[in-house]
Amino acid sequence: MLDIKWIRENPQGLEQALIKRGAQADEASSLVQSVLEADEARRSHLTKLQEAQSRQKTISKEIGQAMGAGDKEKAEALKAEVGELKRFVQEGEAAERDLDANLLNILAGIPNVPLEDVPVGADENDNVELRRFGEPREMDGAKEHYELGEALGMMDFERAARLSGARFTVLSGPLARLERALGQFMLDLHTQEHGYTEVQPPLLVRDDALFGTGQLPKFSEDLFKAGDHHWLIPTAEVPLTNLVREEILEKEKLPLRFTALTPCFRSEAGSAGRDTRGMLRQHQFYKVELVSITDADSAIAEHERMTECAETVLKKLELPFRTMTLCTGDMGFGARKTYDIEVWLPGQNAYREISSCSVCGDFQGRRMNARHRASGEKQTQFVHTLNGSGTALGRALIAVMENYQNADGSITVPTALRPYMGGVEKIGG
Incomplete structure (x- = not known):
C-alpha cells in the first residue's frame, strides 16, 4: 500500500505511474482524484472532531468557573453545549471509522509504483x-x-x-x-x-x-x-x-x-x-x-x-x-x-x-x-x-x-x- 502522504504531495507522480502500468489517462486521473477526495474528507472530519474534543475540555473548566461564580444559568447553558458536543463526538468517531475504511479500501486497490529503471511497456x-x-x-x-x-x-x-x-x-x-x-x-x-x-x-x-x-x-x-x-x-x-x-x-x-x-x-x-x-x-x-x-x-x-x-x-x-x-x-x-x-x-x-x-x-x-x-x-x-x-x-x-x-x-x-x-x-x- 502506498503512503497517503506521498500521494498527497505527488499526485501527478502517481498518475504517471498508473499510466505506465497500463491505465488510461482519464482512469488514472479519476483514481488519483478519488483517493485525494477521500483523504481530504477524512482530514477535514478529524479537524472538526478534534475541535469538538478541545471545546469539551474548555467548557468543562468554564462550567466550574460559572458554578463558582454562582451563575447557574450560564452553567446550565454550558452543560447543554457539552451534551451536544458529546453526541457529535460519539457520532463523529463512528463516521471517522467509516472514512478510514473508505480511504483504506481505495488505497488497497492501487498498485505499487515502478522504479525509474523499469522499462515501460504494455505486456x-x-x-x-x-x-x-x-x-x-x-x-x-x-x-x-x-x-x-x-x-x-x-x-x-x-x-x-x-x-x-x-x-x-x-x-x-x-x-x-x-x-x-x-x-x-x-x-x-x-x-x-x-x-x-x-x-x-x-x-x-x-x-x-x-x-x-x-x-x-x-x-x-x-x-x-x-x-x-x-x-x-x-x-x-x-x-x-x-x-x-x-x-x-x-x-x-x-x-x-x-x-x-x-x-x-x-x-x-x-x-x-x-x-x-x-x-x-x-x-x-x-x-x-x-x-x-x-x-x-x-x-x-x-x-x-x-x-x-x-x-x-x-x-x-x-x-x-x-x-x-x-x-x-x-x-x-x-x-x-x-x-x-x-x-x-x-x-x-x-x-x-x-x-x-x-x-x-x-x-x-x-x-x-x-x-x-x-x-x-x-x-x-x-x-x-x-x-x-x-x-x-x-x-x-x-x-x-x-x-x-x-x-x-x-x-x-x-x-x-x-x-x-x-x-x-x-x-x-
Whole structure:
C-alpha cells in the first residue's frame, strides 16, 4: 500500500505511474482524484472532531468557573453545549471509522509504483532480456514433458482428473522421486550456501495475511477459500512475509531471509485455454520460495542477490535460461521491479518462466504494519520486502525432463540431483 502522504504531495507522480502500468489517462486521473477526495474528507472530519474534543475540555473548566461564580444559568447553558458536543463526538468517531475504511479500501486497490529503471511497456512482449546462461542442446524431434512422462507410465493426467478435475497430475515412481529430489536440492542450496532460514509455515492463512502481501482484496478470484476466514496459500510468500507482521524489528538484524518448500494452490481464474496440457499451469504445485525482509538502503542490492540465488539453481542443474526485466505492464501488483528467469524447454522450443524475483519497497510492510528501528532511535520505518521463486518444482521437473531426454525416451538424471536419487543416473530406458 502506498503512503497517503506521498500521494498527497505527488499526485501527478502517481498518475504517471498508473499510466505506465497500463491505465488510461482519464482512469488514472479519476483514481488519483478519488483517493485525494477521500483523504481530504477524512482530514477535514478529524479537524472538526478534534475541535469538538478541545471545546469539551474548555467548557468543562468554564462550567466550574460559572458554578463558582454562582451563575447557574450560564452553567446550565454550558452543560447543554457539552451534551451536544458529546453526541457529535460519539457520532463523529463512528463516521471517522467509516472514512478510514473508505480511504483504506481505495488505497488497497492501487498498485505499487515502478522504479525509474523499469522499462515501460504494455505486456510480456515489451520485457527486456538482461542476460543468458547456457546454450540449448541440439535435438531432433524433442518431446514435451507430458509425452515423456506418459510413455514412462509415471505421469497420469486421467487418474488425476478422476480424483480432482482438470489441472492436476499424479506422479509416481522415479518421476515422483525426481520432483522430491529437486525440492531437497533447492532447500539445501539456499540454506547451506545462500544463508536462508528454512521455515515450515501453515498452508492456511487468514484474510489479513493475504491483505498484507497484496492478494486481497483485489485478487480473491485467484485463490481457493477454505472456510469463512481462511484461504489456501497461493505461494509461501504469504506466510513467510507475514512472519514479521505487526512487529518492530531491530534494524541491525536485517536482512532476514526465509525459504520454504510448500504446495501452492491457485484457481488460475484468468488462464482459461492456456497451457491446458501437461504440468505447466496447475491448481496445485510445489515451489521453493525465497523471502527477504530488509530496509530501504539494502533492498536493491538484495534484489540482485536473490535473483542470483534463483539463477544458481538452474546453473547447477545445467539448464539453459535467460533473465528478463519485466516491463511496467507485466509486473505484479505489489512489485516495484521484477526479474523473470525463463528456462529453456526444448519440447516447446521456447523459454518459459520458472522464477519471478520482485522488490516491493515498503508496499507490503505498510499493509502488514511491519517496521524496523535502529538501536538508540525512537523513530520506526516500514520494512522493505522481496520475494522470489527458488524455484517452482513442477516447472523445474519439466525442464529437467525435456532438456535431459534421450532418443529412447529415457531421462538422464542431472549430476547435481544424483545424491538425492540414491545414485540413480537414468530414469527409464
